[in-house]
Amino acid sequence: MSAITVTLPDRSTRQVDEGTTVGGLAAEIGRGLAKAAVIGVVNGVERDLVWPLADGDEVEIVTADSDRGLYTIRHSTAHVLAQAVLDLFPGATFGIGPPIEDGFYYDFQLPLGTDGRPGTFAPDDLTRIEARMREIMAEAQPFVRDDIDNDRAREVFAEHPFKLEIIDGEADDPTSVSEPGFARTYENPPPAPKDQPPFAGYPGFIDLCRGPHVPDTKAHLGHFKLTRIAGAYWRGDEKRAQLQRVYGTAWHSKAALAEHLERLEEAAKRDHRRLGAELDLFSFPDEIGSGLAVFHPKGGIVRRLMEDYSRRRHEAAGYEFVYSPHITKSDLFETSGHLSWFADGMFPPMHFDDEGGPDGQDYYLKPMNCPFHCLIYRSRQRSYRELPLRLFEFGSVYRYEKSGVVHGLTRVRGMTQDDAHIFCTREQMGDELRSLLGFVLDLLRDYGLDDFYLELSTKDPDKYIGADEDWEEATEALRAAAEDSGLDLVPDPGGAAFYGPKISVQARDAIGRTWQMSTIQLDFQEPPRFGLEYVGTDGARHTPVMIHRALFGSVERFFGVLVEHYAGAFPLWLAPVQVRLLPVRDDHLAYADRLADRLRAEGFRADVVDAGEKLGNRIRKAKGEKIPYVLVVGDDDVAAGTVGVNPRGGEVERDVHADDFVERLRVETTVQIGDR
């Protein structure tokens, strides 16, 4: 047998027998690698382990614990899921089933129920499906790759209309090959052929698939868990069929699966909805309505501090503060275009018969602040000398969000935007955008977020007003400013508001999740709709450009994000209670009270808990409230004017002089938000 030479990732070469497969190569390199091998990458293309190598190939063995290895494991597990569902639910058909972050899903349509609608999964079906999957895995069915022509594929998948759409190229499937003319399939032949083979000419399960896969349904699989059932629209389109989606997670080892489940629990612990209740920050009383929050005193402190700091920064950056009402006559939103384009997102009108003539008068809750700011602009004639004119408002707006999308503080129906509208000339636009973006990022950093990327949302061809040239110019101005920032810029085609394109700032939090924060939108449409003008240097009237921008996005969302980012442990400057004083015995209470008074006089937030409980328990409770400093005072401290300092996340220090501690608080808050 003749030998061939292959190159490994470290550029070393290796001679192997002709006909050696990727898996065979792994075995020659070492037993450990052979065991860990899932697939290979041959000349840059992912291949199954049974792929035969050719002379001169560059080969990389992909192991189970690598990103690509896990991706493959999840993808293969999704196939097993589909086989199990098709086995257990005769007449079911399947859509797509790709691997996703940490797991996989597969979409199914179950046979019609007695009510004539497609069936749905019940919760205990997950257990049944999982059990069937484990049986399939125990059978070690091989994954067999085959390219068949489209006519044959249509025969095989004749009973599966969603697959036919994929074969015909109507539907995108990220895990299928979309080259014209043929379809790649992966088959899982069972140990014994089924009595009634479900796919023409095949004894068992087969799926359209780009591959590659693990060698068989036993290898590397098994460390998985089906997690939930959800509805999902076919091809992501709410006008199409709603399929039943089964989600699962899969890993290369039992330990990795357990770690993943633990991480989920950790994330659940920092959920702002849970912490909001535990730390007594805010709540959503049913009596008020879905998506409408109330802030309790502790949350109120945090929110006021966030807002106060924002006000100071805006004042320093040349913004002027305005106020506008929550409701308005309908005409305003007709002028702005909201009633034509945004009516779905608005609460229905309040109608008055005895006002506004024979038809009565409608009033609306405002979903946005911009029309009001336009009226403030228009209240008198403006000169170019006034531009850029920056009008800022903590404006409360109300949006009728669909019931299924309301989510804690991050998606609500009543929110306060830290909203500003900047009116400027077209010439000023570029500079204004650049400095604005710098201002935004700077401010977000002060609140403790420092990992960002940008998203550029461009025109939705079905939902926009204004001239294409204006959109073009606006989009390019935003793009230029975004590129100047040096941050990553991700395109978001069709994501713009109806009146103009936008940049949104996405921030990653302490555990790596991303949140949409600030938005900056350019608007060439509303100024002319409102007849906004300024007198230029030439004495003629011109139309200004308007920039919409909100840094927090909404105060509520930003609050929620900060709670999660800090896991409820707010930095000193934002903490609702900064210092808790604990007298060891009640005869130290007077001293503790005196210290608390002093701290409050210095502008800090301090409280005292008397010796009604043992010290250990009071400390435990203070830690549970995530208070930055717990001060314990006893005999020694009363005698010497000192405190015992127990800092959050640090070591206990005894005999710290009270003056030194106050100075330490002052320094720490100054470092956190500067002296602004």
Place this chain on the structure above:
RNA sequence: GCCUCCUUAGCUCAGUCGGCAGAGCGUUUCCAUGGUAAGGAAAAGGUCGUGGGUUCGAUUCCCACAGGAGGCUCCA
């Protein structure tokens, strides 16, 4: 809005195969006064989300609505 699930004390959750409702934490009171993550005792607290229906009887079964969770679609 659509799909699946959930709603029992302030919070976290047991429970009732349809027959007077339970725990822990928290709260209040009393005892205990202690140096760094749970001292002891007692009490209060629930028309079992709301409204209908079935039933001798519904917190339990059925329906509707409200609120919530996870998805889909949408979005600050």
